[in-house]
Each structure stands twice: as structure tokens, then as C-alpha cells.
Amino acid sequence: xxxxxxxxxxxGILGCAEIARKLSRAITLAPNADLxxxxxxxxxxxxxFASSNxxxxxxxxxGSYDSLLDDPEIDVVYIPLPTSLxxxxxxxxxxxxxxxxxxxxxxxxxxxxxxxxxxxxxxGVQLMDGTMWMHHPRTAAMREFLSDSNRFGxxxxxxxIFTFAADxxxxxxxxxVKPDLDALGALGDAGWYCIRxxxxxxNYELPKKAVAMPGAVFNDHGVIIxxxxxxxxxxxxxxxxxxxxxxxxxMDITAVGSKGTLHVxxxxxxxxxxxxxxxxxxxxxxxxxxTGWVPKPxxxxxxxxxxxxTRMVCEFSNLxxxxxxxxxxxxHWPTISRKTQLVIDAVKAxxxxxxxxxxxxx
Amino acid sequence: xxxxxxxxxxxGILGCAEIARKLSRAITLAPNADLxxxxxxxxxxxxxFASSNxxxxxxxxxGSYDSLLDDPEIDVVYIPLPTSLxxxxxxxxxxxxxxxxxxxxxxxxxxxxxxxxxxxxxxGVQLMDGTMWMHHPRTAAMREFLSDSNRFGxxxxxxxIFTFAADxxxxxxxxxVKPDLDALGALGDAGWYCIRxxxxxxNYELPKKAVAMPGAVFNDHGVIIxxxxxxxxxxxxxxxxxxxxxxxxxMDITAVGSKGTLHVxxxxxxxxxxxxxxxxxxxxxxxxxxTGWVPKPxxxxxxxxxxxxTRMVCEFSNLxxxxxxxxxxxxHWPTISRKTQLVIDAVKAxxxxxxxxxxxxx
Numbered sequence: 001x002x003x004x005x006x007x008x009x010x011x012g013i014l015g016c017a018e019i020a021r022k023l024s025r026a027i028t029l030a031p032n033a034d035l036x037x038x039x040x041x042x043x044x045x046x047x048x049f050a051s052s053n054x055x056x057x058x059x060x061x062x063g064s065y066d067s068l069l070d071d072p073e074i075d076v077v078y079i080p081l082p083t084s085l086x087x088x089x090x091x092x093x094x095x096x097x098x099x100x101x102x103x104x105x106x107x108x109x110x111x112x113x114x115x116x117x118x119x120x121x122x123x124g125v126q127l128m129d130g131t132m133w134m135h136h137p138r139t140a141a142m143r144e145f146l147s148d149s150n151r152f153g154x155x156x157x158x159x160x161i162f163t164f165a166a167d168x169x170x171x172x173x174x175x176x177v178k179p180d181l182d183a184l185g186a187l188g189d190a191g192w193y194c195i196r197x198x199x200x201x202x203n204y205e206l207p208k209k210a211v212a213m214p215g216a217v218f219n220d221h222g223v224i225i226x227x228x229x230x231x232x233x234x235x236x237x238x239x240x241x242x243x244x245x246x247x248x249x250x251m252d253i254t255a256v257g258s259k260g261t262l263h264v265x266x267x268x269x270x271x272x273x274x275x276x277x278x279x280x281x282x283x284x285x286x287x288x289x290x291t292g293w294v295p296k297p298x299x300x301x302x303x304x305x306x307x308x309x310t311r312m313v314c315e316f317s318n319l320x321x322x323x324x325x326x327x328x329x330x331x332h333w334p335t336i337s338r339k340t341q342l343v344i345d346a347v348k349a350x351x352x353x354x355x356x357x358x359x360x361x362x
Numbered sequence: 363x364x365x366x367x368x369x370x371x372x373x374g375i376l377g378c379a380e381i382a383r384k385l386s387r388a389i390t391l392a393p394n395a396d397l398x399x400x401x402x403x404x405x406x407x408x409x410x411f412a413s414s415n416x417x418x419x420x421x422x423x424x425g426s427y428d429s430l431l432d433d434p435e436i437d438v439v440y441i442p443l444p445t446s447l448x449x450x451x452x453x454x455x456x457x458x459x460x461x462x463x464x465x466x467x468x469x470x471x472x473x474x475x476x477x478x479x480x481x482x483x484x485x486g487v488q489l490m491d492g493t494m495w496m497h498h499p500r501t502a503a504m505r506e507f508l509s510d511s512n513r514f515g516x517x518x519x520x521x522x523i524f525t526f527a528a529d530x531x532x533x534x535x536x537x538x539v540k541p542d543l544d545a546l547g548a549l550g551d552a553g554w555y556c557i558r559x560x561x562x563x564x565n566y567e568l569p570k571k572a573v574a575m576p577g578a579v580f581n582d583h584g585v586i587i588x589x590x591x592x593x594x595x596x597x598x599x600x601x602x603x604x605x606x607x608x609x610x611x612x613m614d615i616t617a618v619g620s621k622g623t624l625h626v627x628x629x630x631x632x633x634x635x636x637x638x639x640x641x642x643x644x645x646x647x648x649x650x651x652x653t654g655w656v657p658k659p660x661x662x663x664x665x666x667x668x669x670x671x672t673r674m675v676c677e678f679s680n681l682x683x684x685x686x687x688x689x690x691x692x693x694h695w696p697t698i699s700r701k702t703q704l705v706i707d708a709v710k711a712x713x714x715x716x717x718x719x720x721x722x723x724x
Contacts, residue, residue, distance in 0.1 A: 019652075021651060022651050022652055022653065025651060152610075153610070156525070156588075156606065156608060156609040157523070157525075157590070157604045157606070157609060159521050159523070159602065159604070159616075161519070161521070161616065161618065163518070163519075163618055164646075164647070165620060165621065165645070209576070211575075211576075213573075213592050213594070213600055213602075214571070214573075214592075214594050214600075214719075215594055215598045215599070215600040217598060226518075228519070228592075228600055228602070230575050230576075230590075230592070230602075232575070232576050232577055236577045236579060237577070238575055238576075238577040238590055238604070240521065240575075240590070240592075240602045240604075242519045242521070242600070242602075242618075244518065244519070244618075246518060246620065247518040247519060247618040247619065247620060247623075248514075248515070248618055248619055248620065248621050248622050248623045248643065248644070248645065248646055249623065249643065249646035249647065249655070250616070250618045250623045250643075252616060252625075254521075254523065254612070254614060254616070256523065256525055256604075256606075256609040256610055256612045257609065257610055258527060258608065258609060258610065259527065259610050260610050261609075261610045261611065261612045263614075263627060265625060265641070265659070266655065269648060269652060269653065269654065269655065270654070271654060271655045271658045271659075272654045272655075272658075273653050273654055279627070281610065281611065282610070283527070283610065284526075284610055284611035285526070285611065286631060289383060289384050289387060290381070290384055290631060291384065291631065291635050291669060291671075292631065292632070292633060292634045292635055293611070293628065293631065293633045293634075296633045296634075297627070297633075307653055309653075357576075
């Protein structure tokens with residue numbers, strides 16, 4: 001709902017995915033955004049979605065994605081469609097001059113994503129992926145720690161994990177296990193967060209090499225439902241990650257530098273909305289008889305005035321407003337989406353080659 | 363110091379290593395053990411060690427390791443000597459009918475260790491390695507969680523790390539970086555803890571395969587000062603670890619099962635002596651809009667009445683007392699030492715083969 005003097009940025013949602021419910025609330029809570037329209041393949045489904053997700057009375061309800069894209073009042077489309085549909089709808093949205101908030105994984109591979117980026121660039125629209133935790137104030141606080149040469153030093157190793165134990169219905173029916181909808185499976189879903197967090201930790205320096213680990217699990221259609229990999233940089237930095245639909249929930253970043261250590265155990269979705277914490281240690285050592293730590297790690301608690309997905313919507317809306325006033329689209333966001341996708345592609349290739357090392361593209 | 367009615371078990375210490383100071387205190391605090399003797403290669407050094415580490419007035423001071431081993435009053439020898447000396451002194455101690463508390467890594471390789479085990483078995487003496495955290499009451503509490511099929515389920519993945527940023531003097535002069543003293547370097551030191559904790563998590567089931575990660579760091583003498591590896595079981599379980607002398611302190615076990623998640627960030631040396639904690643989660647899921655966790659992980663705080671190394675000394679003394687009364691030596695401890703060494707050997711072989719997968723011996 002708008003609360004500023006400037007006209008709020010109008011969002012249209014393509015499809016009624018489960019995640020779109022969360023985004024609808026996020027847009028409602030964002031002071032500079034307007035929950036303006038939703039489209040589904042049937043108007044009944046779109047109507048039901050709008051009424052159960054607090055759409056305002058002025059909201060437009062569309063029975064096709066095309067008709068939503070043809071609405072000239074809409075500034076932004078949020079695309080939570082299955083990954084295999086991203087190329088078609090994101091390119092079309094760009095051509096219709098819509099700014100695009102695109103769910104992850106952004107595409108089936110980096111080459112597809114490049115086509116989306118080209119469409120956005122040639123039409124002057126902003127592109128950002130829907131990685132919400134990037135926008136939490138905790139993320140900025142952790143970044144400050146990692147960037148501090150006195151407190152963290154040089155990154156040496158990072159381990160990330162995102163797992164959750166999906167129920168039998170998910171494992172049979174969710175779009176994320178269907179080869180024709182989300183062919184990247186757990187790697188494209190949970191693995192996206194692991195890889196993004198590793199790149200974030202490494203200040204977006206791409207690794208040279210990815211090596212998938214033996215033990216990857218596939219469903220009957222050959223879709224990855226659990227896997228891990230290590231990533232390797234020229235300077236010796238090593239990252240490892242595990243992503244899975246088959247293990248209890250875990251969402252860790254453990255980053256160790258020459259001088260400091262960072263731990264966070266709920267990086268994707270904080271335990272609760274109003275605050276989040278992380279642990280940081282600098283120049284930890286033992287006490288005299290090696291029976292304790294000096295100093296102990298410190299716990300940092302970060303208050304969150306708005307949900308992280310609302311902050312994402314706000315930030316995106318600010319970029320769109322700036323473009324309306326003459327700024328160029330911000331390249332940072334599609335650049336880090338692309339790097340994340342490049343690493344996914346390399347890990348997938350390593351899995352396909354029987355866990356051989358694969359060079360990361362650029 | 364003894365406080366029970368039975369005669370305390372008499373400990374002799376071979377050498378004045380830094381870690382022996384901690385063990386001297388541990389023996390002093392153990393109600394069933396007596397800090398009875400110390401030997402060094404010079405009697406002056408042994409005297410100075412005894413006087414600065416609270417040895418009782420009745421303690422024996424020896425100017426050679428042989429003379430300590432010849433003292434018939436001594437029940438146990440604690441061997442904190444450089445790894446390359448373990449074979450000689452442990453075998454000799456066993457022949458002298460001394461029970462042996464042996465620092466890690468127990469040997470330069472499993473074959474050497476087998477010779478030590480044979481000497482202990484044929485002389486009827488107890489053998490245990492000095493992995494202190496195994497004896498903390500927290501370890502038993504975490505074991506209970508991991509063994510609970512309802513709270514943790516089946517182990518899927520575990521990541522462990524033990525790193526510390528050694529100073530320039532350590533990196534130049536410590537025995538752990540010398541090829542003739544501790545040829546296994548960081549792998550034998552910090553890596554021992556990582557591998558032991560992985561085996562502990564996996565209920566001591568040996569992995570089939572070890573794959574060292576590119577990025578291992580060696581000193582000028584070819585000794586490993588940082589490395590990582592992944593371990594693979596037939597059922598698909600995967601473990602990863604990182605050990606290093608070049609990164610800030612970290613000591614994590616992150617174990618994820620089909621139903622539960624365990625986190626501990628100070629498993630080797632708890633932050634403080636009097637209590638230690640870990641985090642456990644069971645069947646974690648998201649709240650309705652995926653904006654938080656239900657339930658959140660729970661923090662478990664475990665009080666420690668005695669330091670973990672004192673509990674190790676107590677437990678060892680109890681085993682020795684039982685043997686004096688006719689029991690057989692407990693095979694559990696040398697068995698898990700051997701498994702730890704077997705995995706170290708496989709990781710070392712993988713490093714030497716340019717990070718090729720290596721079968722773990724048995």
C-alpha cells in the first residue's frame with residue numbers, strides 16, 4: 001500500500017505460485033509499491049488468489065499472462081513461474097517495457113539468461129532475481145564484517161548448506177522435481193541459495209572450477225534432489241556446499257578468514273521476522289592452558305523493521321522510480337544473477353560428467 | 363590427587379610438551395589418578411616442568427624416558443611426544459606393562475599403529491588416544507540426539523572444521539610443521555579432530571572413499587598446513603571437512619539427518635570449562651507464509667563438573683583399575699583410533715595422488 005507522496009510502483013504478478021502469496025504480502029507492506037494486478041491461466045484462479053491474498057479493490061484480475069503484460073499501467077512484473085517458462089515470459093515482459101523481478105533459478109542455464117538480459121538491456125528495464133535474504137539488514141551487517149580486513153581478513157574457506165525434508169507430495173508433484181518445469185531440481189532451488197551465498201562471501205569473484213561430489217541423489221526422472229560440490233579459486237580459496245530436499249532444514253553460512261569467523265544458521269529465512277542474528281569472531285585464540293577461547297565469538301542481533309521480501313520490493317521499486325526519472329538500470333543485480341547461474345551450470349555439468357572437475361564459464 | 367579409598371592410578375608423563383601441562387592439571391584434578399612422575403631428556407627440564415605444573419612432593423623426576431618406563435610403580439604413561447616417536451615409545455611402554463594414553467595422531471600411518479596395538483594386546487595393557495572432547499558430557503548428550511531415530515533420523519551429511527591461525531613462530535618451529543617429527547602436519551593435528559568427529563557422527567561406520575580437495579597448502583618442507591576433503595559412504599552419506607593452521611579459529615560439527623540438525627561450534631575446546639552448549643532441531647519447517655521457522659532449533663546447555671581432559675583421565679583410570687581386578691582391556695578406544703588413522707591415511711594418499719579418490723583401508 002502506498003504511503004509516500006510519489007505514485008507507488010505498480011506490480012503485476014504472473015501466475016499464482018505459492019511463493020507469490022508471500023510476495024503479495026511483501027508488496028502490500030512496501031510503502032512505495034502497489035499490489036496492482038495478478039494473472040493466471042484462468043480468471044477464476046486469479047480472482048481467488050487476489051481475494052485470499054489481500055489485493056486492494058482497485059486491483060486488476062487477468063485470465064492470461066499476455067493480457068497482464070498488455071496493461072500499460074503496470075510498471076513491474078513479478079515472475080514466479082516454473083524455470084522452463086522464464087525465457088519466454090521474461091523476454092516478452094521486457095519487450096512490453098516491464099521491469100522484471102524474476103524468481104530463482106533465473107533460467108535453465110546462463111545462455112538462456114543472457115537472452116533475458118539482452119531483452120532487458122535493449123528495452124531499458126530493470127532486472128533483479130528474487131533472492132530475498134540479500135535485502136535483509138543482517139546481510140549488510142555481515143557484509144561489513146566480511147569486508148573488514150582487521151576483523152575478518154582474507155577469506156580462506158566457506159561452507160554453505162540449504163536443506164529441507166520435503167514431504168512425499170512435494171517429492172512427487174512439486175514443480176521443482178519435474179524435468180519439464182524445473183530441470184535443475186534441488187540444485188536450482190536450494191542450491192541457488194548456497195551458491196549465491198558463497199559468491200556473496202567471496203565478493204562475487206567467480207571460482208575457476210567446480211567439482212560435484214559423489215553421492216548426488218536423483219529422482220526417477222533424473223532430476224537432482226540432493227547434491228553437493230566444492231568450488232575452487234586460483235588463490236586457494238575453497239567453498240563447499242550441500243543442497244537437498246531429503247534432509248532436515250539447515251541454512252548455514254560458515255565463512256572463515258585469516259582473522260575472523262562468521263556463522264549464520266538461518267540465512268535464507270531468518271527464524272523470525274522482527275530480528276535476526278549472526279555470530280562473529282576475530283583473532284580467536286586459546287586461553288593459557290588451552291581450556292577455553294579468548295575472546296569468545298560475539299552474537300550480533302539485527303532488528304528488521306520490514307520483512308526481507310518487503311525490503312526487496314522497496315529496493316526494486318526505488319530502482320524503477322529512478323529509471324522513470326532518467327537513470328540507467330542497475331547492472332549489479334543481473335550480474336550477480338548471471339554469476340550464480342554460471343556456477344550452477346558448472347556444478348550441473350560436473351554431475352553429468354560423473355563428478356569430474358569443470359571450469360566455471362564467464 | 364586421590365580422594366577415593368582405592369589407590370589412585372599412577373601416571374607418568376613422557377616429555378615436557380606444552381600439552382602435557384594441561385594433562386598435568388587434569389591428572390591433579392582427577393579423583394582416581396595420581397600425578398606420579400615426569401621424564402625429560404634432561405633431569406633439569408623435568409624438574410622445572412614438575413615444579414611449574416603443581417606436581418606433588420612425592421613425584422618422581424626422571425632424566426630419561428627409559429628410566430621412567432623402568433619404574434614399576436607407574437601404571438600409566440601419557441605420551442605427548444612427536445608422532446614420529448610414537449611407534450618406538452608406545453611399543454616399549456607396552457612391553458614394560460604400562461597402560462598408554464597416546465596423543466593424536468596416534469601414528470604416522472595405520473600400519474605403524476597396528477604394531478602399537480599388537481604390543482598393547484600382547485601385554486594386556488589399555489590403549490586410548492588423547493582426544494579430549496570425546497569425554498565431555500556434552501558429547502554424550504549430542505550422541506543421544508544423533509542416535510534418536512525420531513529426533514535426528516538417518517545421517518545424511520556432516521561438515522566439520524577445525525582451523526586456527528598459527529603465528530609465524532608456530533609455522534616455522536612447531537613440531538606440527540616439521541617433516542621429521544609430525545609429517546602429517548595440519549591433517550594429523552586439526553584434521554584428526556575433524557575426521558574423528560565425522561566418524562563419531564557416523565557411529566564409526568568407515569567411509570568407502572576419501573577425496574582430498576584441490577587447494578591444499580604445504581610448507582617449504584612439503585608438510586600439509588591446510589587441507590580439506592570429502593568422505594563418501596556406500597549409502598550416499600557425504601562428509602566434508604576443512605583443517606588449517608592458516609585460518610581463524612573454527613571448530614564446527616554440522617550434522618544433518620533426515621529428521622534433525624545438530625550444530626556445535628566449539629567441539630574441540632568448549633568456549634569455557636564449566637558449561638558447553640549445542641543446538642538441535644527436529645522436523646524444522648516453515649511457518650505458513652514461509653517467513654520463519656516452526657519449530658526453531660533449541661539450545662542445549664550442558665554443565666561440566668570437571669574439565670573434559672580430567673574426565674578422560676578418570677575414565678582411563680577406571681579402565682586401568684578394572685584391568686588390575688581382572689578385566690580385559692577395552693577395545694573400543696584403539697578401534698576408533700585406528701579408524702581415524704585409516705581415514706587420515708586415505709586423505710593423505712588422495713593429496714599425494716593429486717586429489718584422486720582413494721579407497722579407505724580396513
